[in-house]
Amino acid sequence: MASIHVCSSRDSAYRHSVSTTRRHHLTTEHANLPVEHANLPRHHARPRLKAVLGWLLVAILAIGIAGTAFVVLLFAHYSTQVPPVGSLFIQTPMASQVFDRNDNLLSSVYFAENRLPKQLSDISEITIKALIASEDERFFSHGAVDFRSIIGGLLIDPLLGRGIRGASTLTQQLARQAILHDTGVTVARKVKEIIVAYRLEKQYTKEEILNMYLNYVYFGNGLYGIEAAALGYFGVHALNLDAAQAAMIIGVLPAPSAYNPYVDLKQATQQQQLVLDKMVRNHYLTQKQADAAATEKLTLKNGMRSPYGSIGWFVDYVKSIVQAKYGADMLYQGGLRIYTTIDPKLQTAALSAVQKVWDQAKKDKVFVESDRDSLGVFQPQVGMVSVDPRTGYILAMVGGTNYDETNFNRVLAPRQPGSTFKIFDYTAAFDNGVTFPSEIVASQPTDFGGWSPPEWLGTNQWFGRISVANAIKESSNIIAAKTTLRTGLDRVIYYARKMGVTSPLKPYVSLSIGSFEISPLEMVEAYSTIANGGVRITPYPIRRIETQDGTMIEKHNFAETRVVPTSTAWLVQTMMRGVYANTPNAYISGLQAAGKTGSTNDWHDAWYDGFTPELCTVIHIGNDATRANMSAIRNAGSRFPAMTWKAYMQEAIKLQKQTSFGPKPDGVSVRIICDASGLLATDACPISLTHSSYFLSSHVPTQTCTVHPPILQTVRLAAEDPTKLAPADWPDSRVVVRTMLRDQIPTEVYQEPISPGPIPPGGELSVTAFPEQFKVGQQMTLSLDVAQQAGSAAVSFDVYIGGSLVTSASSLPATVAYVPTLAGPLEIAIVGRSATLDTVFQAASTVQVQP
Known part of the structure; x- marks a missing residue:
């Protein structure tokens, strides 16, 4: 009855209002009507209006009752699908386990989270105020849901031109992220979120919820919780955050991937200002304090220590592969067991080698501690990867000098490879018979269509006449460019692709000396192909992946593909062994190895790519910023990269046995060569100027020395x-x-005389030519036949054109290709010979050659 009374009262008031309005309206109308209409009766309109209002009231009541019932049923339905009060706990994702190449556990790793939980008392008060001002101004005065904020965000703010504002409380955000793990925009998720938020507030105090929130939420850049964010962005503990730092960190929360200062400092600064303005509005800061915080110069400094130690770059690489294949949920919460290829001892040796070379360079004041980029990262940096060529296992991966300072993996970053690219030039050239190791080629000023590369010797300094083998050893740019042009730019690119290069390459001559960027990971695949005798196995960091219950979901197939013949690969190995022996900073006595140095303009990029049959290692050293100039320290491949390779291999040979390259395979021949000509030596060549040289058997030179003709x-x-x-x-x-x-020695070649004898009846020579007309310089295809041969004793037929023996055929008709060189009559003859080479018959014909 109470509800009816209330509705009745409202209806009466409503009717009074409507009646008054209506009377005013009608009075106005009557004032404008003719007199005869003004006195018409009006009482018949009121019952109709009362009926309409009555039905409207009934409809509103019905909709209200139905809506209320629906909401009650909806909440009742979903309340059974979320944990009850007393059982709401914040759980972090299940750890994945990473194993090394020998199935030994490296560590249990929470792949998704760098998290360092702290008590509320260990977090600066200004940070807590920044959070409340930015995310939930009335946190301590409302319940689990802030209805006033909902009305303001959805209705009032849009009317005032502020746009629609989110109204989720901190408790709702915690429920959504930490309990439901659901960020989808659905009615079901929102209802569950509200239910869980109410239950959280029943189970925990406001301070406990605030503490859980600050320890759980994601602050971007792989940082979870306020302590990790404080260390990760500014290198300080959460307790020591000031207003400027706290405002910038809290400003990240609406969009952690877009607003974190490492990604977009300008956007992060704008977010910081918004937080400071809200703190002033909520009386947490004065305007003067906010202005001071806004102008404070902040220095980004990653103070987080990696839980992965020296394998950080490798673990990140594994994470990227697993997430791309199986998704974030499987990676972050699946409890996977990931069996990798990493060798912890070789990884430690690799990082130690880097540190050894860097420490010495700093001691020698070649590398200066103050040389840092805009992010505070020391320069130069290194990318180093070591692979077993026989299996494709990635055994070591160092993406920089210090993972805690820079987790950017430079092994995956494309850089100009310089002369290390020449492995593709010469592999293609040798394999296609374009050149051979002993060929002499001139290193001299050369214009390649507007591009004139220098030699690394210095301005206007050249190697002169040099063998291809020595050009590889000395890293001649001119010889590489000439060889590439002779081989064909597209063919060189084809070989690079076959050997593992996927980065963009274009057919420019500068390609020959490494002008296009390629990552160290691609280069180690290419060099491993040669180390493995021409068989390519793409390097990969994972052997297999199992779920928590032991179910195998991936077993990687390290597939072998022959892309270069064994003989060609062995020949290239031999050339690279000469480079290694000629690089003192890389050479290790007693170790048979091969390698190639590489450097680029202004010494910006330096490489050493070295290998044994068991271990192929590629090292790149350079500045991260392309605009940086390394010329002051002469960053050559034969310097710091070679030193690093040597320091690494000195430890690697203690950890695993390194064998020698195999013997000369089938398809490779040996010849004695004269150094002066690069051609086959004769008895006239001084022994001191000769050496043994390897050739592909299919491309052995036949020309003898032209410098020392034999006596x-x-x-x-x-x-x-x-x-x-x-x-x-x-x-x-x-x-x-x-x-x-x-x-x-006579110079004239014997010409067998043609003395036409009596031709048997019907023994004329038939000449069929294509084209039919003989012309000077035009190649002709001739079909020659004799209608009747003198007896059957002829077993071979010598063909003479213009008095010279052109060919011998075993049967007639004979087909001959010939190019006339003189106009006029041209005699064509066939001499039939017996098995004892006696002349059996002769037949001749004369044709006319047009000019």
Whole structure:
């Protein structure tokens, strides 16, 4: 009855208001009507209005009752799907476990979270005030849900032009993130969030909720909780955060991935100002204090210590692969057991080698401690990766000098490879017979279509005439560019792709000396291919992944693909062994290895890519910023990268045995070469100027030395006339072999005379030509036949054109390709010979050659 009474009262008041308004309206209307209409009766309109208002009231009551019932049922339904009061606990995701190459546990790692929980008393008061002012101004005065903020955010603010404002309380945010783990925008999630928020406030005090919130939420840059954020952004503890620092950290919360200062300092500063303004509005700061905080110069400093130690870059790389394949939930909360390829001892050796070289460089004042970039990271930095070429296992990965200072993984960062790219130039050239190790090529000023590369020797200094093997050893840019052009730019790119390079490459001549950026991870795959005899195995950090119950969800297939012939790979290995032996900063006595140095303009990038049959290691050293100049310290590949490789390998050979490269394989030949000409040596070449050289058997040079012609030479003379040389294609039965003084060797080649004998009837020579008309300089295809041969004794047929033996055929018709060089009559003849080379018949014909 009470509810009816209330509704009735409201209805009466409403009717009074409507009646008054209506009377005023009608009075106005009547004032404008003619007199005859003004006196019409009006009482019949009121019952109709009362009926409409009555039905409207009933409809409103019905909708209200139904809506209330729906909300009650909705909350009742979802209240059974969330934990009850007393069982709401904040749980961090299940740790994943990382194992090394020998299945030994490296550590239990919470892949997603760098979290350092603190009590509320260990957090600065100004930080707590910044949080409340920014995220929930009435936190201590409202319940789990702030209805006033909801009305203000959804209704009042839009009317005032401020836009729609979120109205979730800190308790609701904690419920959503820490209990429900659901950020989806659905009715079900919002109802559950409200229910959990109410239950949290029943189970915990406001201070406890605030403490849990500050320890749980994500602050960007992989930092969870206020202590991790304080250390990760400013290198201080949460207790020591001042107003400026606290405002910037709290300002990250609305969008941690976009607002964190490491990603966008300008946006982070704008967020800091918004927080400071809210603190002034809530009387936590005076305007003067806020202005001082806004102008305070903040220095970003990562004070977080990595839980991964020296394997941080490797673990990050594994994380990126697992997340890309299986998603964030599986990675962060799946409790996976990840069996990797890392060798902890080699990883330690790699990082120790870096530190050893850096410490010495600092001691020598070559590297200066004050050389830091805008993020405070020491320069230069290093990217180093070590792989087993036989398996593709990544055994060590160092992405910088100090993971706690910089977790950026430079092993994955593309950089100009300089002369280390030449492995592709020469692999392609050798494999296609374009050049050979002993070939002599000139290093001299050369214009390659507007590009004139220098040699590293200095301005206007060149190597002169140099063998390809020595050009590789000395890292000649001119010889590499010439070789690449002879091989073909597209073909060199093709070999780079086959050997593991995926970065963009374009067919420019400068490609030959490493002008296009390639990551150390790609380069280690390419060099491992040569180390493994031409078989490519793409490096990968994971052997298998299992779920918590032992179910295997991945077993990586380290597939082998032959991309370079064994013989070619062995020849390239041999060339690179010469480079290694010629690099004192890399050479280790007793260790058979191969390698290549690389440097770029202004010494910005320096590389050493070295390998044994068991271990291939690529090292890049340079500044992170491309604008930085390293010329002051002459950052050559033969310097710091080679030193680092040597320091690493000196420890690596203690940890695992390194064997020698295999013997010369099939497909590789050895010849004695004259150093002066690079061609096959003769007896006239001084022994002191000769050496053994390897060649691919399919591309062995045939030309003898042109610098030292032999005094005595063995020659083949025509048996019919020993004063003349025998034609090259004559069989030994028609040749006299003699050793003669060089100046007595005849120069004329014997031409067998053609004396046409009587041609049997029908024995004319038939000549069919294509094209039909003979022209000077035009290649002709001739089909030659004799209608009737004199008997059947002829077993071979010599073809003469213009009086010279062109070819011998075993049967007729014979097909011959020929290019006329003179206009006029041209005689074509066929001589049939018996098994004893006696002339059986002769047939001739004359054609006319047009100019």
